Amino acid sequence: TQLLEQSPQFLSIQEGENLTVYCNSSSVFSSLQWYRQEPGEGPVLLVTVVTGGEVKKLKRLTFQFGDARKDSSLHITAAQPGDTGLYLCAGAQAAGNKLTFGGGTRVLVKP
Amino acid sequence: DAGVIQSPRHEVTEMGQEVTLRCKPISGHNSLFWYRQTMMRGLELLIYFNNNVPIDDSGMPEDRFSAKMPNASFSTLKIQPSEPRDSAVYFCASSQVRSFTYEQYFGPGTRLTVT
Numbered sequence: 001t002q003l004l005e006q007s008p009q010f011l012s013i014q015e016g017e018n019l020t021v022y023c024n025s026s027s028v029f030s031s032l033q034w035y036r037q038e039p040g041e042g043p044v045l046l047v048t049v050v051t052g053g054e055v056k057k058l059k060r061l062t063f064q065f066g067d068a069r070k071d072s073s074l075h076i077t078a079a080q081p082g083d084t085g086l087y088l089c090a091g092a093q094a095a096g097n098k099l100t101f102g103g104g105t106r107v108l109v110k111p
Numbered sequence: 112d113a114g115v116i117q118s119p120r121h122e123v124t125e126m127g128q129e130v131t132l133r134c135k136p137i138s139g140h141n142s143l144f145w146y147r148q149t150m151m152r153g154l155e156l157l158i159y160f161n162n163n164v165p166i167d168d169s170g171m172p173e174d175r176f177s178a179k180m181p182n183a184s185f186s187t188l189k190i191q192p193s194e195p196r197d198s199a200v201y202f203c204a205s206s207q208v209r210s211f212t213y214e215q216y217f218g219p220g221t222r223l224t225v226t
Binding site: 031033035040041042043044045048050088090092097098099101102103104 | 115142144153154156159161167202204206212213214215216217218219220
């Protein structure tokens with residue numbers, strides 16, 4: 001079983017601060033996705049990264065896929081209370097369409 | 112365009128009772144996934160279907176759990192008999208097999224409480 005480990009598990013910051021969430025594995029993934037889940041709802045896809053070394057930006061969110069396609073990071077600049085939620089990374093293997101999910105990072109942005 | 116639809120949103124039942132959760136995937140999607148989420152274990156894949164055929168049910172905890180997908184627009188997850196440890200939020204997700212990036216789209220979930 002391939003595992004994705006996320007760190008930290010919990011992050012509490014003040015509005016305006018920056019934060020970074022990490023997603024690491026010993027296995028190679030063909031693509032990696034980041035989801036955000038708010039209380040009482042299902043995870044919502046934020047981004048998919050495919051190429052090793054790829055960097056994608058979504059407003060204040062920056063996603064990076066490691067060169068070896070084993071790890072990824074999510075950086076939020078000037079966090080806002082609306083960024084509060086559970087952030088999940090998920091990796092896809094080359095064969096099959098099953099995703100392996102990380103344990104999640106719970107982010108709380110205080111006003 | 113409607114997303115993944117799940118029903119019911121909340122279910123409270125007594126131990127020993129049968130529970131049936133329902134899911135309607137996004138139209139045109141040909142893969143369907145059932146997940147269970149708890150604080151302790153996070154998001155766990157129970158079973159998934161491609162083109163209505165079960166592909167991997169290794170995550171189904173035991174014989175009390177069963178899932179069916181009679182057609183491309185409907186799936187059920189049944190627990191019988193239910194036990195308190197089955198209490199969790201159950202999510203259904205769908206995707207397109209031919210999308211090599213395998214993005215999944217989740218429903219709002221069913222919160223199950225077994226007393």
